[in-house]
Amino acid sequence: MADKSESNLGKVVIVGGLGHVGLPLGIAFAHKGLKVCLFDTSKEKAEIVKQGKMPFIEYGAEPILKEVLENGNLEVSTDIKSVTYGRFIIIAIGTPVDEYMNPKTRAFLEFFSTLKKYLHKGQTIIIRSTVYPRTCEQALKLLGNKEEWHIAYCPERIAEGYAIKELKELPQIVAGLSEKAVEDASKLFKVISPLIIRTSMGEAELVKLFTNAWRYIQFAITNQFYMIARTLEVDYDKLRRAMTEGYDRASALPSAGFAAGPCLLKDTMQLAAFNSNNFLLGHAAMMINEGLPNFLVEDLRQRYDLSKTKVAILGMAFKADIDDIRDSLSYKLGKILRFHGADVYYSDEFVKSDDFVSKEEAIESSNIIIIGVPHSAYKNISIPLDKEVVDLWGIIKRK
Ligand SMILES: NC(=O)c1ccc[n+]([C@@H]2O[C@H](COP(=O)([O-])OP(=O)(O)OC[C@H]3O[C@@H](n4cnc5c(N)ncnc54)[C@H](O)[C@@H]3O)[C@@H](O)[C@H]2O)c1
CATH class of the missing domain: 3.40.50.720 (NAD(P)-binding Rossmann-like Domain)
Known part of the structure; x- marks a missing residue:
């Protein structure tokens, strides 16, 4: 009151x-x-x-x-x-x-x-x-x-x-x-x-831009680590838990995942533009975060002929448990997969679109399931063991 x-x-x-x-x-x-x-x-x-x-x-x-x-x-x-x-x-x-x-x-x-x-x-x-x-x-x-x-x-x-x-x-x-x-x-x-x-x-102008650039760079570090670990065939989610558990100095390391949405990249680039494009960390972060969908597709291409593969993307919003698709990287992922000939199904818990299917149908119809964002509703889904799951967030528990 x-x-x-x-x-x-x-x-x-x-x-x-x-x-x-x-x-x-x-x-x-x-x-x-x-x-x-x-x-x-x-x-x-x-x-x-x-x-x-x-x-x-x-x-x-x-x-x-x-x-x-x-x-x-x-x-x-x-x-x-x-x-x-x-x-x-x-x-x-x-x-x-x-x-x-x-x-x-x-x-x-x-x-x-x-x-x-x-x-x-x-x-x-x-x-x-x-x-x-x-x-x-x-x-x-x-x-x-x-x-x-x-x-x-x-x-x-x-x-x-x-x-x-x-x-x-x-x-x-x-x-x-x-x-x-x-x-x-x-x-x-x-x-x-x-x-x-x-x-x-x-100070105020920089507080805002530094805050978002800082977050964007944090995501880039973890995403780069994910890519290195994946290349070495190491489970990054398990590695990250081992790295952060009981060890405060590493506790700020977020999980890997798409760093998307209308603010983080945009504000990092505003900062770069303001500094005469001399913001090496910001640009490196952009290349890593924006390059993650490409990395995932290249990784799959080493094992599958995508033109004969059906892929489900679960989560089209730009982050978990919201319905905003602005600058979502799930769409970029879908585009690259389709470019390589894959049949792609989109599904989301909050975003509504005539082209989307339910998570059950997406899983049933596909050989590969990629988690685009970790909506809470995905925590309890079960995915048959004969299907490949790409889950950067470590949200899916497989028996
Ligand atoms: N979305 C976030 O979480 C977030 C967080 C912090 C800061 N910001 C910043 O806040 C600002 C707004 O972001 P947003 O996400 O709310 O955008 P938004 O697109 O959700 O909202 C902007 C609103 O402005 C209205 N609008 C556009 N032109 C107008 C005009 N000429 N007159 C009156 N209304 C007009 C639009 O219809 C829309 O409703 C941006 O600068 C963004 O970077 C956003």
């Missing part, structure tokens, strides 16, 4: 409010008693959310969404004029890289120019999207007189699907281009976050 000072903070408008970042954030603020408007260009998502339904998996969000719609703390709008009525404007639209891995900085700034005519100087503008360094400064220049506008940068660091839990637990980085922007953004985020960490703008 909100105390009075929280509900007095003023209205929060989230631009890109129906996305994976904007929507849980809006729900979290509204649940604390703030008045929140989610502005988004997607009419389709707006219809779903207005009915109290989540357009994607976000654990724990739906009951709170229904509650804050009913008590009037949350509203949904597809009209850009809603931006005029906010005291705080939070920007949470997507910031992708292009097909050559260059950040699309101009697209973000053009969007900002469009937004400009609905903004006014009494507002505090908070950029939540992950941006290329110095983007906030460029945005401030676009607004005109720098002294009169207030822009903060408060990057999102949740793990997709778990925002409702993590927004309450994670420290919030707050930086701004004026003292007032930092004060206002800190006051706002204090409502949901246990700890505010104030940094300079340059």
